[in-house]
Amino acid sequence: MIDWSKPRLRVTNLKKHYEDRAVLDGIDLEVFPGQIVALIGASGSGKSTLLRCVNLIEEISDGQIFLETEEISAPGVNHDRVRAQVGLVFQSFNLFSHLSILQNITLALIHVKKIAKPEAERIARKWLERIGLGDRADSYPDKISGGQQQRTAIVRAVAMDPKVLLLDEVTSALDPELVGEVLDLIRDLKAGGTTILMATHELSFAREVADWVIFLEQGKIYEQGEAKDFFENPKRDRTKEFLARMANN
Amino acid sequence: MALSDSEVSKAELDRRAFRRSQRSRSVLVAFISTLVFAILVWFGLIATPGWSRVQESFFSWDVAVQAWPRVLDGLLLNLRVLAVAAVLVVIFGLLIAVIRTLKSPVFFPLRVLAKGYVDLFRGMPLIIVLYLVGFGIPGLRLEFLGRIPAEVLGTIALTLTYSAYVSEVFRAGIESVHSSQRLAARSLGLSNAQSMRLVVLPQAVRKVVPPLMNDFVALQKDVGLISVLGAIDAVRGAQIEVAKFANFTPYVLAGLLFVLLAIPTIRLADYVTKRLSDKEQAGVAL
Numbered sequence: 001m002i003d004w005s006k007p008r009l010r011v012t013n014l015k016k017h018y019e020d021r022a023v024l025d026g027i028d029l030e031v032f033p034g035q036i037v038a039l040i041g042a043s044g045s046g047k048s049t050l051l052r053c054v055n056l057i058e059e060i061s062d063g064q065i066f067l068e069t070e071e072i073s074a075p076g077v078n079h080d081r082v083r084a085q086v087g088l089v090f091q092s093f094n095l096f097s098h099l100s101i102l103q104n105i106t107l108a109l110i111h112v113k114k115i116a117k118p119e120a121e122r123i124a125r126k127w128l129e130r131i132g133l134g135d136r137a138d139s140y141p142d143k144i145s146g147g148q149q150q151r152t153a154i155v156r157a158v159a160m161d162p163k164v165l166l167l168d169e170v171t172s173a174l175d176p177e178l179v180g181e182v183l184d185l186i187r188d189l190k191a192g193g194t195t196i197l198m199a200t201h202e203l204s205f206a207r208e209v210a211d212w213v214i215f216l217e218q219g220k221i222y223e224q225g226e227a228k229d230f231f232e233n234p235k236r237d238r239t240k241e242f243l244a245r246m247a248n249n
Numbered sequence: 250m251a252l253s254d255s256e257v258s259k260a261e262l263d264r265r266a267f268r269r270s271q272r273s274r275s276v277l278v279a280f281i282s283t284l285v286f287a288i289l290v291w292f293g294l295i296a297t298p299g300w301s302r303v304q305e306s307f308f309s310w311d312v313a314v315q316a317w318p319r320v321l322d323g324l325l326l327n328l329r330v331l332a333v334a335a336v337l338v339v340i341f342g343l344l345i346a347v348i349r350t351l352k353s354p355v356f357f358p359l360r361v362l363a364k365g366y367v368d369l370f371r372g373m374p375l376i377i378v379l380y381l382v383g384f385g386i387p388g389l390r391l392e393f394l395g396r397i398p399a400e401v402l403g404t405i406a407l408t409l410t411y412s413a414y415v416s417e418v419f420r421a422g423i424e425s426v427h428s429s430q431r432l433a434a435r436s437l438g439l440s441n442a443q444s445m446r447l448v449v450l451p452q453a454v455r456k457v458v459p460p461l462m463n464d465f466v467a468l469q470k471d472v473g474l475i476s477v478l479g480a481i482d483a484v485r486g487a488q489i490e491v492a493k494f495a496n497f498t499p500y501v502l503a504g505l506l507f508v509l510l511a512i513p514t515i516r517l518a519d520y521v522t523k524r525l526s527d528k529e530q531a532g533v534a535l
Contacts, residue, residue: 055436084438094433098451107447108437153433160437 001193002211003033006068008195009054009164014063016049016219023049025219027063031164031197036190038206038227039199041216042242047199048091050216051166054197055088067163084112087157091169093149095141095156101128102137105156113160127155131185147178151185158189165189167198171205183209203246207231215239309498316490316499323486324506327472330404330482334472335465337408342415347445349416350423363416370413375406375471382406383478400482403475411468418460422453459525462518469511473503483507 007030016024024046031037039047052058054065056072056079065073072082095104105124109115115123128134131151133144141149150170157165167186171179183205189196190209200206206213206227213230215223215238223239224230234240254262294300348356348363370378383402426449434444476485483503490499 057432057436080435080438080440082438083436088436090429090433090436092429094429096430096433096448096452098448098455107434108439111443111447112438156437 002035007031007066008033008035008068009197010066011050011054012064012066014050014053014065015061016046016053016058017061022219024053024061027216027219027221029214029221031195033195034193035212036196036198036210037212037214038210039197039214039216040201040203040206040242041222045216046219047216048168051088051168051197051199054164055086055166056082057088080112084108084160085163087160087162087165089150089154089157089165089167089170091172093141093146093153093173095149095153097141100138100140101133101144101152104141104152105159108156108160123159124155127159128152130188131155145178146174147181150174150178150182154182154185154189158194164195164197167196167200169199169201171200171202201246203231203243215242217242305496307497307501309494309496312490312494312496312498313502316487316494316502319486319490320483320499320503320506323481323483323503324510326400326480326482327475327507328510330400330407330475330480331469331472334404334407334411335468337404338411338415338464338468339461341408341412343419343450345412345416346419346423347450349420350445352441367413367416370410371417373410375410375474376477378410379403379406379474379477382409399478399480400475403472403478403480407468407471407475411464411471414464415461418457418464419453421460422457423449425456426452456525459518459522462514462521466511466514466518469514470507473507 009029009031011027011029014024014027015022027046027050029037039050041047049058053060060073063073064071067082067085071077072086095101096107099107102121102124105127106117106120109120109123110117113120125134125137128137133148133152136144136148141152144152150173154165154167154170170186171182174182179202183202186196186198186205187209198206198210208227210227213224213227214221215230217238223234223236225235230239231243234243252261254265257265345363345367348359349367351360379402382405383399386402386405387397423445430448430452431444434448435441439447473482473484476482476488479485481489483506484500487499487503491497
């Protein structure tokens with residue numbers, strides 16, 4: 001259930017410019033504990049950049065980002081410490097190719113959270129059991145399917161017990177028949193109360209699982225609303241256009 | 250797995266017959282060309298007027314047998330130098346490569362130094378490095394070190410030069426690891442140094458094993474150059490025997506020993522390279 005008392009993540013007037021091009025042009029948003037917020041919009045609308053800014057992989061050009069009450073965009077903040085609390089999952093999985101599935105998950109637990117190896121492995125195995133990959137713990141990433149890789153990547157981020165989980169088009173690189181298993185995992189995480197901010201092209205999934213939907217257009221929030229309402233009664237022209245175009249695909 | 254002739258269609262039988270005839274043709278062509286080549290070598294070398302004299306002064310069995318102990322003794326010194334230099338080269342090469350990837354401004358002088366070092370020693374002929382180290386360091390008259398043996402000076406020179414080459418190999422390896430791997434590591438909260446140590450380097454080292462082994466083969470024969478500093482290695486030992494017998498056979502002997510030494514490494518390098526590329530191309534039929 002969503003805890004509305006105070007936002008887990010708050011972004012105010014976030015701007016990101018490359019040279020003279022504005023990729024993000026004044027974004028304000030809040031994500032509350034247990035809430036799933038979906039970012040939708042055309043390619044290049046700034047969805048991925050927004051997630052990368054929140055994970056502090058991208059330097060922002062203006063604005064502020066708060067994780068709970070701490071301003072993580074403040075000068076001098078230890079980025080590594082923040083990133084350990086903000087999970088980011090990539091479109092292209094990016095599993096560590098020289099490490100087994102299990103080691104992929106335990107790496108940051110051991111070296112960032114300083115959890116002892118046996119305990120880290122116990123946590124990792126518990127998660128692998130949960131996604132049905134318990135027997136593949138010692139396999140290497142290139143020996144499992146794309147869907148299994150992406151689920152491992154999500155679990156790698158979730159095992160760190162992040163305050164907010166950022167999902168960047170996690171199903172876009174998958175064959176259609178593998179998308180379902182990844183979406184199932186996200187449903188499972190929602191049920192477990194994980195706070196998620198996700199960029200996605202899967203509109204029907206966003207409609208089903210997200211509590212709040214934000215439509216980005218040229219680096220700005222063009223329209224937003226509660227998922228059901230947003231998809232059933234889009235108010236503005238570009239939103240209607242976009243939804244119609246995506247529905248035809 | 251293979252189907253026997255009785256189980257396959259007429260089309261496959263025809264194909265098999267065709268492949269068999271192609272194979273026997275290949276064997277025949279290889280046989281003829283080898284024969285022609287042997288005849289050419291015969292007329293070009295063995296049938297030359299001076300061959301018997303060359304044979305006596307370069308391929309004398311008696312001289313080879315008598316020179317053997319000293320040359321072999323020298324080769325053992327080469328092997329010791331090789332072992333020490335190879336270990337040092339990997340350590341320094343890796344260190345320099347990592348220094349060159351450091352981004353923090355604190356490391357600016359180190360980075361510049363590393364780059365200058367690599368430029369200098371990649372460009373300078375090994376033989377000059379040997380002379381400079383071999384005669385320069387003793388020239389400093391560091392009394393507390395005592396008299397430094399020539400093989401130690403030679404090892405230092407080889408390490409200086411090869412560390413520069415090898416650091417470039419490692420750097421190429423580090424750069425060949427896709428940036429998304431580092432990104433994934435950083436996004437999990439691993440520091441820059443942790444990402445390098447736990448994610449980038451292990452992948453980079455795997456990729457550079459074949460080129461590293463090639464450098465090892467090169468080092469294997471370049472250890473023979475320490476003889477210019479007066480170390481009694483295989484080459485120097487051979488030189489002494491050459492002077493004693495007024496016969497060049499010891500050089501040939503030493504040369505052959507170096508080749509014999511190199512062949513296992515060369516084969517191993519080929520094998521490792523092939524295995525890695527097979528792994529990368531798995532499933533692609535060419």
